[in-house]
Amino acid sequence: MDLKKNNTFNALLINSLKSKKGWFLLSTTVIFVTTLLIPYILQADEEFFIYFGIVELFVLVFINCLVDNNFLHNDSKLAYYKSKPVPMREQMSVNIAADMIFTAYLLLLIVLSVVFQGLRIEILEAFKFIIPWLAAGVLLVSLSSILAGNTIMAGAMTIFNFCLPLIIYLIIMFVFSILENIVAGFSANVLMEYFVNKFYNPEYIYFIRYSEESVDFIYILLIGAILVGITLLIFKFLKKRKNENTGNLIVFDGYKYFVSVLASLIVPAAFSIMSYDNNVMNKITVSILMALLSYYIIVAIIEKSFKISRLSLKVFAVSIVLFAAATGTTIMLANQHKADVPDIEHVKMAYVGNDRYVFNYIDNLDEDILNNRDKFLKWQKERGLILFTEKDSIENIADLHRELIAGLDYNYEDYYMSSIVISYLMDDGSVVIRDYKITDNDDADNETKDELAYDILNSDEMKRNKYFYLYDEENYNSEYLYCYVTYTDKEGIAADNVDFDEIREYLKKDVDKQVIDFENAFGALGFYYYDYAKEKEFYRGYTLQIIDKRIQGEKVDRGVDVINLTGFENTLNHLNLK
Numbered sequence: 001m002d003l004k005k006n007n008t009f010n011a012l013l014i015n016s017l018k019s020k021k022g023w024f025l026l027s028t029t030v031i032f033v034t035t036l037l038i039p040y041i042l043q044a045d046e047e048f049f050i051y052f053g054i055v056e057l058f059v060l061v062f063i064n065c066l067v068d069n070n071f072l073h074n075d076s077k078l079a080y081y082k083s084k085p086v087p088m089r090e091q092m093s094v095n096i097a098a099d100m101i102f103t104a105y106l107l108l109l110i111v112l113s114v115v116f117q118g119l120r121i122e123i124l125e126a127f128k129f130i131i132p133w134l135a136a137g138v139l140l141v142s143l144s145s146i147l148a149g150n151t152i153m154a155g156a157m158t159i160f161n162f163c164l165p166l167i168i169y170l171i172i173m174f175v176f177s178i179l180e181n182i183v184a185g186f187s188a189n190v191l192m193e194y195f196v197n198k199f200y201n202p203e204y205i206y207f208i209r210y211s212e213e214s215v216d217f218i219y220i221l222l223i224g225a226i227l228v229g230i231t232l233l234i235f236k237f238l239k240k241r242k243n244e245n246t247g248n249l250i251v252f253d254g255y256k257y258f259v260s261v262l263a264s265l266i267v268p269a270a271f272s273i274m275s276y277d278n279n280v281m282n283k284i285t286v287s288i289l290m291a292l293l294s295y296y297i298i299v300a301i302i303e304k305s306f307k308i309s310r311l312s313l314k315v316f317a318v319s320i321v322l323f324a325a326a327t328g329t330t331i332m333l334a335n336q337h338k339a340d341v342p343d344i345e346h347v348k349m350a351y352v353g354n355d356r357y358v359f360n361y362i363d364n365l366d367e368d369i370l371n372n373r374d375k376f377l378k379w380q381k382e383r384g385l386i387l388f389t390e391k392d393s394i395e396n397i398a399d400l401h402r403e404l405i406a407g408l409d410y411n412y413e414d415y416y417m418s419s420i421v422i423s424y425l426m427d428d429g430s431v432v433i434r435d436y437k438i439t440d441n442d443d444a445d446n447e448t449k450d451e452l453a454y455d456i457l458n459s460d461e462m463k464r465n466k467y468f469y470l471y472d473e474e475n476y477n478s479e480y481l482y483c484y485v486t487y488t489d490k491e492g493i494a495a496d497n498v499d500f501d502e503i504r505e506y507l508k509k510d511v512d513k514q515v516i517d518f519e520n521a522f523g524a525l526g527f528y529y530y531d532y533a534k535e536k537e538f539y540r541g542y543t544l545q546i547i548d549k550r551i552q553g554e555k556v557d558r559g560v561d562v563i564n565l566t567g568f569e570n571t572l573n574h575l576n577l578k
Contacts, residue, residue, distance in 0.1 A: 009090060016098040020064075027060050027106055035113040046117045053113060054130060057106045058137070064102060065138055066155055068095045069145035073154065075246055082243075092142060092238060099138045107131070128215060129207035132223050137162065139230040146237045147255050149248035157250075160259060165205045167262055172200070174269035174287075175327045181280045183334040184408060187435035188273070190356050249302045256302055257315040264295035264316075265323070292316070341401050342424050342432050349387045349425040350394045352456060352525060356421050358385060359431045377468045381561060386465050393461045397422060400452040400522075404436045409444035413520050420526035438526065446522065453522035463511065469500075469546065469561065470508050478504075482547040485575060488564065494542055495575050503571055507544075510568035541566040542577055 035053035039046045071077035081091060107127070114123055137158070144157035160167075172195065176188035196202070203209040205226075210219055242251055250256040268287035299312050351358045361383070362370070369375045380387060388394055401422045424432040456462060463471040469481065483498040544563040565572055 008086065009094065012086065012090070012094045013097055016094050017101060020098065020102060023060075023064055023102065024105065027102075028109060030056055030060070031106065031109045031113065035110065036116060039117075046119055047123060050110065050114060050117075050119065050123055051126075053110055054126070057103075057110060058134070060106060061099070061103050061134060061137065062141065062155070062158070065099050065141035066145070066151055066158075068099060069142055069154065070151045072145050072241075073148070073150045073246060078243060078246060088238060089235060092146075092234065096138060096142055096234075099141075100135070103134050103138060107134070125211065128210040128219075132207045132226070135223070136226055136230060139227060139234065143230055143234045143237065146234060146241055147250060147252055149246055149251050153249045157259070160263070164262075165202050167266060169196075169200070169202050170269045170273075171262070171265050171323075174265065174272055175323075175330055177269075177272045178280075178284065178327055179331050179334055181283065182331055183338050185338055185405070185434035185436050186334050187356055187433065190433050190435060193357075249304070253311075257299075257312060260295055260298045260302065260312070261316065261319040263298050264291050267291070267294045288320070291320070339405050340432075341398050341405070342426065344391055344394045344398055346427050347394050347424045348427050349389050350397045351385070351387055351423045351425075352397050352400065352420065353385070354419065354421055354526060355385070356423070356433055356435055358387070358421075358423055359425045359433075361385075362387075362425065377465060380465065386462060388456075388459075388461055388465075390461045393456065393459050394424075396452065396455045396459065400449070400456065401434065403448055403452055404434075408436055409439050409441040410449060410522060411442055411444045411446050412438075412440045412523060420522075446520065449522040450520060453525040457521055457525060467507075467511055467561075470504060470511065480549050482549050484545050484547075485565070485577065486543050486545060488541045488543050488566070494577055498544075498575070500546070503574055506570040506574045507563070507568070509570045513569075542572065544571070 031053050034056060035046075035049050038044075039049040071081050081088065084091070107130075111124065114121070140161050141154065141158050144161055145151070145154040148154040148157050173188060173192050176186075176191045176195075179191070180186055180188040201209070204218070204222060207219070207222070237252070240252075245251040250259065268290040271290060272283055272287050295312075295316050296308060299308060300306050303309070303312075349359070349362075365379070369379050388397060404420070404422070419435055419437045422434045422436070426432065460471070469476065478500045481500045483500050483503070484493055485495040485498060486492065487494055542565040544565055546561045546563070565577075
C-alpha cells in the first residue's frame with residue numbers, strides 16, 4: 001500500500017516537472033543571458049549581473065509557485081482537482097516538491113554562471129541566507145495561497161508572511177518607544193538592542209547573521225524548525241479551508257483579522273518611532289487614531305464593504321486591550337528600576353556623555369589594547385571618549401545620576417542638548433544604561449547640575465585621561481613626542497619641532513583655565529565638548545599636533561592628540577603666535 005502511494009507520488013511529480021518544461025527553458029534562457037551573455041558583451045562588472053540574476057531567480061520562483069497554486073482560487077479548477085483520486089494534501093505535496101526542484105535547478109544555473117566566469121567563489125557565501133529564503137518562500141506561497149481567495153492576494157500575503165518577524169519587531173519597538181516617553185532614563189534603542197540580543201534576533205530568523213558567520217548547528221536547527229513549522233501550518237489550514245469562500249480576498253476569518261490588526265499597527269508604530277514630539281498623550285492619542293483608521297481601511301478592503309461588522313470591532317478592541325496590557329506591564333517593570341543607581345563598589349567603569357553604546361565598543365576591544373594603558377588612552381582619544389575607573393569619579397557620576405532622577409529641567413542657554421547618557425560597566429560584565437531627555441526650561445535652577453558636572457570636568461582623572469601627556473606623570477616621556485603647530489583655517493605650519501617639555505606647563509595652565517572658566521558645565525558635559533570654552537572661534541587660529549615618534553608611517557596615523565589653541569593664551573604667548 002505504501003509502495004503504491006509512493007509510486008503515485010513519483011508519477012505525479014514527474015508529470016508536474018514535465019509540465020514545467022516551458023518554465024525550465026524560459027528560466028535557463030533568462031539567467032544565462034543576464035548573467036553570462038550581457039556582461040560578456042558589455043565587458044561590465046560580472047558580479048553585479050550575478051546578483052541581478054539572483055533577484056531574477058526569486059521573481060521566477062515566486063511567480064511559478066503562484067501559478068502552480070492558482071487552482072485554489074478558481075472554482076472550476078478547484079472542482080477539477082477535487083475530482084481527482086489523489087487527495088488535495090498529496091497534490092499540494094507534489095506542487096511543493098516540484099517547486100523545490102525547480103528552485104534548486106535555478107540555483108545550479110547561478111553557480112554555473114559564477115564558475116564559467118571565474119568569479120570569486122565567495123559570492124556563493126550569500127547562498128547561506130538565499131537558500132533558506134527560497135525554501136521558506138516556496139512553502140509560504142503555498143500557505144498564503146491556501147489562506148487567500150485569489151492569486152494576487154496570495155502574492156501580497158506571501159510578502160506579509162515573510163515580513164511577519166519584522167512586523168513583530170516593529171511593534172515591540174513601538175512598545176519601547178512609548179515606554180521611553182513615560183519612564184525617564186530608558187531608551188527604546190537600548191531596550192530593543194537588549195531584547196534582540198537576549199530573546200528575539202531577526203538576523204538569525206532571516207539568516208543574515210550567517211553572511212558573516214560559518215554554518216553551525218543553530219543554522220541547521222533554524223532551517224528545520226522554520227520549514228517544519230510552515231509545512232505543519234500548510235496541511236492544517238488545507239484541511240480546514242472553506243472552499244466556498246474561494247474568490248474572497250482571504251478565506252479564513254481569523255487570519256483576516258490577524259492580518260488587519262498587525263497591519264493597522266504598522267502605521268502608528270512607524271509614526272511613534274520617528275516622531276520627535278515629547279508630549280506622551282499627544283503621541284498615544286494620534287497612534288490610536290491612526291491604528292483605528294488603518295484598521296478600518298484594511299478591513300473595508302478585505303471584506304469589500306465600508307460597513308464594519310461588530311465582530312471586527314470586537315477583535316480590534318480586544319487587540320488594543322492586549323497591546324495596552326503588554327505596554328502597561330513593560331512600563332510597570334521599568335518604573336520599578338527607574339530610580340536605581342548602582343552601588344559604586346561594584347562598578348568597574350563609568351561614562352557620562354551622549355553615546356549609549358560606549359561599552360559595546362569595550363566588549364569588542366582587543367585585549368592587547370584593553371590591558372595597555374597607553375594604547376587604551378589613545379583608543380579613547382580617537383573616539384572622543386572618557387571612561388572613569390576611579391571611585392571618586394564614579395561617585396561624582398552617581399551623584400549627577402541621582403540629580404537627574406530628581407528632575408530633568410535645565411536652562412540650555414547657549415547650548416543645545418537633547419539628552420545625556422550615564423552608563424556603568426559592572427564588575428560582573430553587565431551594563432547599566434540610562435538615557436535622560438533633558439527639558440529646556442528658562443526658569444530652571446542650573447546650579448546643582450552645573451556643580452556636579454563641574455566636579456566631573458575638573459576631576460584629576462578627567463585631566464589624566466583626556467590630557468594624559470600633560471597630567472600622567474608616571475607615564476610621561478617627552479622623548480617620544482614630536483609637536484608642531486598648524487593653522488586651523490588654512491594650509492601650512494606656523495611652528496615646527498616644538499619642544500614639548502617647554503610648552504607642557506603652559507598647556508596645563510591653559511587647560512586648567514578652560515575648565516575653571518566654564519559656565520553651564522552640565523550643558524558642556526552633555527554636549528561632550530568640554531575641552532573648549534563656549535565662546536571660542538573654533539575654525540580660526542592655531543592647532544597643536546602631537547605625534548608619537550615610535551609609530552612608523554604618515555603623521556596622520558601617528559597622532560597622539562590635536563588641540564585647538566584658540567583661547568590658550570599662555571601657550572600662544574610662549575610660541576609668539578599672538
